[in-house]
Amino acid sequence: TPQNTYSDIPPAPTAHPPPPHYDARAWAERTLETLTLEEKVGQLMMPWLLGDFAPEGSAAGERARAMVEEHQVGGIIISVGSPTEVAAKLNWLQSLSDLPLLVSADLEAGAGFRFDGVVHAPTNIWLGGATRFPALMALGASGDPGLAYEMGRVTALEARAIGVHVPFAPVLDVNNNPENPVINVRSFGEDPEQVGLLGAAFVRGLQDHGAIATAKHFPGHGDTGVDSHISLPVIRVSRERMDSVELLPFRRAVEAGLGAIMTAHITVPEMTGARTPATLAPAVLTELLRDEMRFGGLVFTDAMDMGAVDRLYERGEAAVRALEAGADVILMPPDLEAARNGIVEAVRSGRLSEERVDRSVLRILAAKERVGLQRQRIVDLDRMRAVVGVRSHLAVAREVANRSVTVLKDERELLPLLGTPTANVYSVTYRRPNDLRGGRAFNAGLRQTYRRLRTAYVEPETTREEYDRILSRARGMNLTVVSLHVGVRTASGSVALPEEAVRFVKMLARSPRPHIVVAFGNPYLLSEFPEVGTYLTAWSGIPVAERAAADAILGRIAVTGKAPTRIAGFEIGDGLMIEAKGDNGR
Incomplete structure (x- = not known):
């Protein structure tokens, strides 16, 4: 049989020019041009919503409807509920919204961190839910980046099946203060290199499977004895110390392709020169994060209803300052209308340029495009049973627990x-x-x-x-x-x-x-x-x-965990190795 020659290859079809109305720009760019100022500012807002059942005409249902139809928010942070109830509620909200909603949730210990644990109180019966993992310090005790990747993978698959696109995870704070009342076991541990290694693996696991990872809390919330939900923690360390400890895990995550970062409501006088929260500090979010670290992804504020910010600033002013500092998304504004009006008025007065608003809106729209929301925003409720809380995912959670x-x-x-x-x-x-x-x-x-x-x-x-x-x-x-x-x-x-x-x-x-x-x-x-x-x-x-x-x-499994932090005189890496019992017992 004679071999084919290049002359046997048929010529390529003639390329036809696109129709005159064709716009080759990305969906995000095209969409941005269609928005009014008020609609653009709505895209910056991400209010909190409970994942409960909200019947038609109920106060909870009407509040949720108003977020989308009246305030035209760009996204929702969804909180606790059963997987099916949350997914159905998100589908309903997506159907109400002109533009697809970007949905986030605190999923630092898996989708079960928010979508598990529903118990029928009169009978004390657990009603099932998504896969819940131990806290991240358990991964630190295992010391295995492969397990961190797997936890990210499972979290992403279950989150997307429920309708969540942005898991607020992983926590990259280095927990070097045993008295820390807000981070503690939420951190991978005390060694910055290990936190960076495990965090980068977690980020890849999330993003390889369709989610946008969000590292928190920038520039580092580990060395504090104050809860920022209540008041403003002050981190009195040098910039050199920040570079070698707090910032190192975030740099590793950015190098791994991190899609988003959440700010910390802390102040670092060495960097800001004042008691300004990092969330509202251009020196942190623009000069350090954007300019020096070259981070181009989304920047979410931490919850704006937390005492560290809400007690110090008027609500509209806080939203404006966050945007001036370099944030893109105003998370959980305590007064949604005040936050929107504050930014709109700041643009109209000339304090903020509309171009500055456009930059953040374009990042938000690009994130929606990245996860395919312009094509499909509704999740398949029937498919959830094949993804959420399934046996293979629970096996990963058990492996993390056993090895920790x-x-x-x-x-x-x-x-x-x-x-x-x-x-x-x-x-x-x-x-x-x-x-x-x-x-x-x-x-x-x-x-x-x-x-x-x-x-x-x-x-x-x-x-x-x-x-x-x-x-x-x-x-x-x-x-x-x-x-x-x-x-x-x-x-x-x-x-x-x-x-x-x-x-x-x-x-x-x-x-x-x-x-x-x-x-x-x-x-x-x-x-x-x-x-x-x-x-x-x-x-x-x-x-x-x-x-x-x-x-x-009881010796059913071996004990192999190593302390990822110093504990009461024990050093990082300490831990007794204890073999499992043999078939004959001890």
Whole structure:
């Protein structure tokens, strides 16, 4: 058979010129030209909306409708709800909006961070949800960038299936202050290089699978003892220190192609020269982020209803200052109308140029185009069951949890436990009153072995008398396990235990009876009771982390986690390696 020659190749078809009305520019550029000033300013707004069921004519439904139809917002930050309810609500809002809405959500621990945990209170039945991962410090304890990528991948797939395009994740704050009441286990850890490595992998996992990653909180919220939801933290460090610690993870993420950044409501006098929040500081958002770091993606403010900004500035003025500083999206303005009017009036007065507004609007529209919203803005509700909370995704969450359990102390070499089924074991769970699931999975894991497991639940208001009764019962047990569900809570200003709870743990540790303390949240609690004999941390009080802790204690899995931060005299990298039990037990 003769070989083909170039002469055998048919000529290329003749190229025809586009029709006279064809516009080769991107959708974002073409759309920008059609907008009025008021519509452009609407695109800058991203108010908060609950993911609850909002019937036609209800106050909640009419408020949501007004955001889109009257205020013509460019996007929504959606909060807690079931996956199907959230997706249906977002589809409805997308159908009301002239332009597609860019939807964000706080998903720093997976889509389940906002779309899981719905419990029917009268029966205490969990109604299912998206995949929930342990806090990011668990990834730090695993030390595995591959797991960080996988967590980003799963988060992106589930977010997009629900209708969320911009997960506000990962947290790139370096948690080098144990007293930090707002970051804590939300950070990958204390080592800037490790935070940068894991953060960049997380970013790639998100963005390789259709989402826009948002690193937060720029220029770094880790070294503070003040909750910015309440007041303005001041970070008194040099620019050189910022470069080597706080800024390093953000640089790594930008190098990885980061799509968006969220600002921090903190002030860094060395950089701003005043007590100006970074969110409102041109020296931070324009000179540092845009000019020096060459970041071209979206800049979201942190929530503008937080005390660090809202207590210091009039609401319209705060929005104008954020835009002047270099922000693109005004997140959660406490008064949507005041924020819109403030920016419109600033343009009309000449304080802001319309060109400055256009630059931000074009970035927002380009982000919508990047995720394909100009082609398809409605999600397929039937497809969600094949993506959200599926078994393969839960397996990734379990892997993170299992590989993150970190044992810092085991002075009596209790671990792994013998697992004698008839042993008298007492499980005492500290949790908030509204934490309905706290301790449930952990106790179920223990009860698989200890059929006679006794349980007690305590909370912030538990009295000394009740703790004394629990302590008396503990003295008659073969083993007491105390699990502490103390995590970051918005605007709480604290990640500490009440005085009576600390006293109880100290007295238990001083008794001759065997005991184990498990931190399901704040790992730094060990500094309150260093006399504890066996101490481990599972980083989060969620079911996969609770089950991982129970399995680690009982030797069902190996303990391999390493501390990603200094904890009560233990250094980064500390952690006991404990093998799983063999088939014959210990």
